[in-house]
Amino acid sequence: MKILVTGGAGYIGSHTVVELAEAGYEPVIVDNFVNSQESVLAGLRAILGRDVPCYRVDCIDRAALRGVFEKEPGIGAVIHFAAFKAVGESVRKPLAYFENNTGSLLTLLEVMREFGVENLVFSSSCTVYGIPDALPVTELTPTKPASSPYGRTKQMCEDIIHDTAAAPDAHLRGILLRYFNPIGAHASARLGELPLGVPNNLVPFITQTAAGLRDKLTIFGSDYATPDGTNVRDYIHVGDLAQAHIAAVRRLLERTAPEAVETFNVGTGHGNTVLEVVHAFEQASGLKLNYVIGPRRAGDVPAIYADAIKAAQVLGFTTKTSLLDSLASAWQWQLTLADG
Ligand code: UD1
Numbered sequence: 001m002k003i004l005v006t007g008g009a010g011y012i013g014s015h016t017v018v019e020l021a022e023a024g025y026e027p028v029i030v031d032n033f034v035n036s037q038e039s040v041l042a043g044l045r046a047i048l049g050r051d052v053p054c055y056r057v058d059c060i061d062r063a064a065l066r067g068v069f070e071k072e073p074g075i076g077a078v079i080h081f082a083a084f085k086a087v088g089e090s091v092r093k094p095l096a097y098f099e100n101n102t103g104s105l106l107t108l109l110e111v112m113r114e115f116g117v118e119n120l121v122f123s124s125s126c127t128v129y130g131i132p133d134a135l136p137v138t139e140l141t142p143t144k145p146a147s148s149p150y151g152r153t154k155q156m157c158e159d160i161i162h163d164t165a166a167a168p169d170a171h172l173r174g175i176l177l178r179y180f181n182p183i184g185a186h187a188s189a190r191l192g193e194l195p196l197g198v199p200n201n202l203v204p205f206i207t208q209t210a211a212g213l214r215d216k217l218t219i220f221g222s223d224y225a226t227p228d229g230t231n232v233r234d235y236i237h238v239g240d241l242a243q244a245h246i247a248a249v250r251r252l253l254e255r256t257a258p259e260a261v262e263t264f265n266v267g268t269g270h271g272n273t274v275l276e277v278v279h280a281f282e283q284a285s286g287l288k289l290n291y292v293i294g295p296r297r298a299g300d301v302p303a304i305y306a307d308a309i310k311a312a313q314v315l316g317f318t319t320k321t322s323l324l325d326s327l328a329s330a331w332q333w334q335l336t337l338a339d340g
Pocket of ligand 1: 202219
C-alpha cells in the first residue's frame, strides 16, 4: 500500500517515512526542499537499505501534484506534513503562511478527490489550543485565538478538512494529529532535525550551544506561574510521534472510525519546564550548558501539555522514549552533524 508523504524530507516527515517502510507500507515522498535537505534522502537510504521514491514538487503546484498521483497509482492515504512552521516568521510574513499552508492543503484535497484518494492524516499542532484555561488539554478543550498566523493556519486547515469531509458528496476521511513538541533523532543518528540558520526551537538551540556553534542559550522568561518560572511543554520523541502516524493510517484504512474526521493529541501526557529540559540535557550529554535567563518571547504560551488518553484508547498509541533518551538522541545527532 502506497502512502504519499508530503514534506517527507522534513524533520517529522522523514522519521515517519522510516516507520511507514518498516511497517510494510510503501512511502512516496513529495517535498519542495525549501526547508529540508537532499541529504535526508541519503539518511533514509542508509536506514532502509533502499531508495524511497521522491518527487521535488510544491504541493501548491496543482499540475505537478497531479503528475505525482498519475505516476503513483494506488495511493491508499496521504500524510500531509508540508507546511511552513516558524512561529516568528509567520508574524512577519502572514500572507506567505496563509498562501502556503492553506493553499497546499486546498490543492492536495482537490487532487485527492480527483484521483479517488480518501484518507488523509494532517499535521496539526497544540498551538490550536492557544492559551488553555486548564491543563492537560484534551481534544475537547476549546480552541482559542491562535497566538500567531502559523497557529491560525493550523486552525484553518483543521476547519477546511472538517468542512470538506462534511460535504454531501464527500468521501474524505481524516485524522488530525495535534503534535506537542517533537524532539530528538533517529537511533541510527542518520536522521534528525536540520534547522536552516539559527534554530528557533529549544532542543536544536541547546545541542548547537553544547557543540560550540552558539555562545549560550537564552531561556525566554523565568517569571511564569510554573514550578520553576519557565515555560512548560510536552516534549515527545520524533520516532514516537512518527509511530502515531502509522496508527492513524491503519485506522483510516480499516475504516472503523465512527466519524469522518477524528482529532488526537500526540504528546507524552507530561509537561517539563525549559530548565528541566536543560538539566536533563546536561545529564544526557555529561556537559554543562551555558545559559542565561532572558526576557519572555512574544507569543509564548506559559504552559501546555497533552491529555494523551484518547490516542492511547483509540489509536493504541503511547510514547516509549524518555526525555533523557530523547535528548541523548538529539545530542548524538548533533555530534554526527559535527563530523560532517
Ligand atoms: C512552537 C509552536 C508549535 C510549533 C513549533 C514549531 C506554539 C504554542 N507552539 O512551539 O505549535 O509546531 O513552534 O516550530 O505556538 N525556548 C527558550 N529559548 C530558546 C528557544 C526556546 O527558552 O532559544 C523555550 C520557549 O520559550 C518555549 C520552549 O523553549 O517555552 C519550546 O520552544 P520551541 O522549541 O520554540 O517550541 P514552541 O514555541 O513550544
